[in-house]
Structure formats: C-alpha cells, structure tokens
Amino acid sequence: MATTGAELLMQAISPHGNLPLVRRLEAVGFRAWPAASVVYDGSWQVRLTGGHPSKRLNCLVPLDPSDHRDVDLRIEKARKRFEHYGRPLLVRETPLSPKPLLDRLAGQGWRPFETVNVMVADLAxxxxxxxxxxxxxxxxxxxxxxxxxxxxxxxxxxxxxxxxxxxxxxxxxxxxxxxxxxxxxxxxxxxxxxxxxxxxxxxxxxxxxxxxxxxxxxxxxxxxxxxxxxRTAWLQVHDDNVAALSLYGRFGFRQAYQYRYWRQETGV
The missing domain is CATH 3.40.630.30 (Gcn5-related N-acetyltransferase (GNAT))
Incomplete structure (x- = not known):
C-alpha cells in the first residue's frame, strides 16, 4: 500500500520513521538530479559530473550507518577519482552516514561548511x-x-x-x-x-x-x-534561506531531515 502524504509528513517529525523516509527521499533525489557518473564502493555512492560544479552532482554520499570499514583507504580511493575529474573531494553527510566515518573526517581536519533542509508536504x-x-x-x-x-x-x-x-x-x-x-x-x-x-x-x-x-x-x-x-511534494533548501523557508512553510512543508557537506581544510 502506498504511503500517503500525511503519513510521510508524520514520519518526517517522528524519530522512529526517519531513516526509511531518508532512504526514500535520497533515492528519488538521485533520480531527479542525476549525476553523469555514479559508482559504488560498498554502500558509499560516488557522484561526479565533469561539466557542472553542483555539489549534489559531485560528492561522496555514504548510505548505510553500519558501513564504515577501511575508511582511510576508501576516502583516498574516492579522492583520486575526484582528482581525475579536477574536483576536490566533498562528503555529503545525511542521517545515513556512519558516525565512525564522520569522527574520522573531523580528526583529519575535515569540517562541515553547508547545511541543507530536505522538506516534505502533503499535497492532498x-x-x-x-x-x-x-x-x-x-x-x-x-x-x-x-x-x-x-x-x-x-x-x-x-x-x-x-x-x-x-x-x-x-x-x-x-x-x-x-x-x-x-x-x-x-x-x-x-x-x-x-x-x-x-x-x-x-x-x-x-x-x-x-x-x-x-x-x-x-x-x-x-x-x-x-x-x-x-501525493507528497519534497524539496531542498539551504537552512539560512529565510525567505524561501517562510514561503515553503506557508505551503505546509516541514523538515524531514538535514544534510551537510564536508571538505578538508587546507593546511591541515
């Protein structure tokens, strides 16, 4: 049975239903804004698009909280792939990202630099x-x-x-x-x-x-x-875009989750 927009909205504000909702919205988001090259390293998705600088199209996205083996080796492997495209490696953190990976990034001088809200609304x-x-x-x-x-x-x-x-x-x-x-x-x-x-x-x-x-x-x-x-609408908006957040709120959009981009600080 399909999930109604109202049920998805309840999942968005319920910690018990959050991860299934995140997985579904991540999947439709990938299909809605497709990268030119997508490869997987385990459950880590490596997205690259040589002709467009969009961060959504050029980032590493871990998609399983339990997949954090060989972090250093896999980060370096992804970095080399990004260098081949002439791009710096960016990691996109969602609620699906393994905490040991984020801890490792922080310990190696990586820092989050941009936060985006993913929002949903019941169309009915x-x-x-x-x-x-x-x-x-x-x-x-x-x-x-x-x-x-x-x-x-x-x-x-x-x-x-x-x-x-x-x-x-x-x-x-x-x-x-x-x-x-x-x-x-x-x-x-x-x-x-x-x-x-x-x-x-x-x-x-x-x-x-x-x-x-x-x-x-x-x-x-x-x-x-x-x-x-x-039945349900979704969108993404930067968390500091006050005017857009106000507009979306008037249409009934509510936050489902946030994601952040990480980059390694130079000189670290």
Missing amino acids: GLELPDTLGHLPSHDIGRYIDASLAVHGEDASLKPALAEILSAIKPVSGLFIAENPGEGPVAVALCVQDADLAGILSFAVAADRRRQGAGTEMLTAALRWARISGA
Whole structure:
C-alpha cells in the first residue's frame, strides 16, 4: 500500500520513521538530479559530473550507518577519482552516514561548511486553485535559458544542464514565468517519481522577489504534480534561506531531515 502524504509528513517529525523516509527521499533525489557518473564502493555512492560544479552532482554520499570499514583507504580511493575529474573531494553527510566515518573526517581536519533542509508536504491537504497558472514546457533549451538568467549563472553551463535534464527518467515539468519584454521572472523544475514530486531549481529573478511570483510559480508546479498523481511534494533548501523557508512553510512543508557537506581544510 502506498504511503500517503500525511503519513510521510508524520514520519518526517517522528524519530522512529526517519531513516526509511531518508532512504526514500535520497533515492528519488538521485533520480531527479542525476549525476553523469555514479559508482559504488560498498554502500558509499560516488557522484561526479565533469561539466557542472553542483555539489549534489559531485560528492561522496555514504548510505548505510553500519558501513564504515577501511575508511582511510576508501576516502583516498574516492579522492583520486575526484582528482581525475579536477574536483576536490566533498562528503555529503545525511542521517545515513556512519558516525565512525564522520569522527574520522573531523580528526583529519575535515569540517562541515553547508547545511541543507530536505522538506516534505502533503499535497492532498493543500488548498490549490482548480486551474494551472502556468503550464509546464517541454522545451529544454528555452527552460535552460530562462533558468540561467533567473539564477544569474554563466551561459557556459547550458550544455551540462541540457545533459542533466535529458537524463532525468521520471516524468518532469519545466515551469517558466515570463513577462512580455521583461524576460523570465521565475522558474521551477518539478519531477514526479511515482507518488512523490520534487521541486528543484526553483528561483525568482532578484528584481521580482516579494511580489508574488514565487507563490504563483510554486502553486502551479504543485498543482501540476497533484493532477499528475503525486501525493507528497519534497524539496531542498539551504537552512539560512529565510525567505524561501517562510514561503515553503506557508505551503505546509516541514523538515524531514538535514544534510551537510564536508571538505578538508587546507593546511591541515
């Protein structure tokens, strides 16, 4: 029997149901934002993407609290793989990470430097309009141009983003809000994976924030996800993004867990 959105929300605030929820959200997150290269060392997932610097696409992710054998050897093996891609090794800590590994990293001069909240909301309980304010686009090139403009990112990332978006296997909707003569105002990627829908790359142009564009865009994406059969929405947001956390809270999103990135401090 499928888990309802309300039941997942209860798991998010229940320590007894946390790890199964983390495992499920990690799995759908990997499918929603796929790395170009994924290899496993035991239960440790090594994710690398040469053309895009996203930390989610370039990190080591341990996925079993009991898998902490040969830590030093496996860290060095992962480091060499990252060096081959010209990237520094980053470790992504979730509630699934083995504590002995984290203790070892701390003892070797590694430090956490960024914390992200993973949040969920029950779509069935949301009050959403009957009609879609924005229809999803299937034009990847147009969406990428809009996304790069809204995020203020370099156009050189366009080929890598095209590769990432083309590699997404679940059903996805590319949402773009535009004003004639003004260019893109807001963008969002919604990826529906069975009964779960992820909101990714959501952003509002800097000069259009706090004017309702974000609420309008998020409403459209969530409405589309519910029409498409999703019961629960999930997203990721930096823990210091006060404006985004306030917006998501109004839509009923609650924290399921946090993850952190670790890097080794230079000179240690």
